[in-house]
Amino acid sequence: MTTPPHEPTVRPDPPEPADPADSATGAGPAVADPHRLSRRSIASLVGFFLAIALGALSVMVGLPYVIMKPGPITNTLGKLSGQQLITVSGAPTYPTQGALDFTTVRIAGGPGYKVTVWDLLAAAIRPSEDIVDEELYFPKGVTGKQVEEESAAEMIDSQQEAVAVALKAVGQKVTEHVVIAQVAKDAPSASLLRAGDEIVSVDGKAVSDSSGVRDGVGAHRAGETVALGLVRDGKPVTVEAKTRAADGRATVGVFLGVRFEFPIDVKINAGDVGGPSAGTMFSLAVYDTLTPGPLTGGQQIAGTGTINAKGQVGPIGGIRQKLVGAHDGGAKWFLAPADNCDEVVGHVPDGLRVVRIATFDEARTAVEAIADQRTDSLPTCTR
Incomplete structure (x- = not known):
């Protein structure tokens, strides 16, 4: 909003100072400068501008939380x-x-959509809304686009x-195929396994679900190799994958998925x-x-x-x-x-x-x- 033009203001000359002799001896009253603010007025003015600044910051600064709404x-x-x-x-x-x-x-907040202190105060008084740490929904280093894709x-x-x-x-009749959905970057045999590989056997034993794969691999000790029978691009492949320890059992460092027919x-x-x-x-x-x-x-x-x-x-x-x-x-x-x-x-x-x-x-x-x-x-x- 703009203000209309105004006429120039003519400022009157300041009053004449008191006689120095009177000021020195206290014989006469000192003349107060009408243009000088009192300490109380200065403090009030500073507080006012601080309140404005804090109010602006409270709207501009995002906080590391998200708000869950119906x-x-x-x-x-x-x-x-x-x-x-x-x-x-x-x-x-x-x-x-x-x-x-x-x-x-509905999730309010996250990368690119920070919530402010006013958003949190409003959510705190609404029984249907919850405030949670942002990292629960948007882990550090993960972009909003990656979260949407997942x-x-x-x-x-x-x-x-x-x-x-x-x-x-x-x-x-529904036919299920166990597939490798993702290979961890630090998997011991990451170079041998691919996302999309179908796992049809473990150590020569046919498997038809994720539990069969986990049980077969988990029967090994960490550091041993396990023979995975795969179908890759329509062709059978056998991979000797090295295992590692995870959550107290042997794994090969892959995430399993299911493909249905x-x-x-x-x-x-x-x-x-x-x-x-x-x-x-x-x-x-x-x-x-x-x-x-x-x-x-x-x-x-x-x-x-x-x-x-x-x-x-x-x-x-x-x-x-x-x-x-x-x-x-x-x-x-x-x-x-x-x-x-x-x-x-x-x-x-x-x-x-x-x-x-x-x-x-x-x-x-x-x-x-x-x-x-x-x-x-x-x-x-x-x-």
Whole structure:
């Protein structure tokens, strides 16, 4: 904002000083300089400008925290940005009703988006928000783009696991392949192993899942070599990989992943949402799409939880924010991972009922019971 031009101000001459003789003898009163500020006025003025400076710094300086806030919910049975969230081809599909909402958490802060002291003060008085150390979500040395890429990769993996669980539940055959997702830079045999390699055997024994690989490698002592049978670019390869100690057992320094072969094509469009926590709700939605009759009976049911190919539901972060988001989005029911129950108790919004789940079968049974209004015996986080 600018101020309008003003006329020049004419400053009057200062008053004449007191007679020196009077000042020296104290015979006459001293004349105060009207242009000189008192010590109290100077202190007040300095304090005022310090307050302005501190206020400006409090807005400009970012602090090493992030704020977790309730995010929006999305119906996995509906559309997102005008496109059906789940589409299936290669198998019969059936109409659905109601909602199976996945829930989200909004994160304020992180690289390039620092929070200020005012943001923290506001979050501290809001029961639905939590303040956590920035490094829990954005480790040092990791850029915001890298975090987004990792989150997107987790979302893709969770979708594949969810599809695998749902297809198995409807009797479809799902083939799993154990692959090397990433090779640690300091792995003893990093030059011999590649991301994307499929592991088909350990010491000549066929393996079909990650547990088989870990058990086979873990049977060695650190420093020994293990024969890994791989498929690389469609060709069989055997690698003698050296092991090292990690968490009290032998490993080869790789991160394992799973690649699935599905008999039908299932696509999930989750927009720009990342992370693995929507897996359980995706699996229920795919199952509902592939089975006759609406699974929800028209009810709006929200929930969260990771899921693996064995149908086990895992804990997630931000459960308190997701409960609030589900309530604000109109859901009356919420499926919560059993391992999150300690965080659920005492934080359930009025009007929202929480059901405890630990597996896909338990989640499906709960939804069916809600649809049939058989809810008295559903497990909760308090019993």
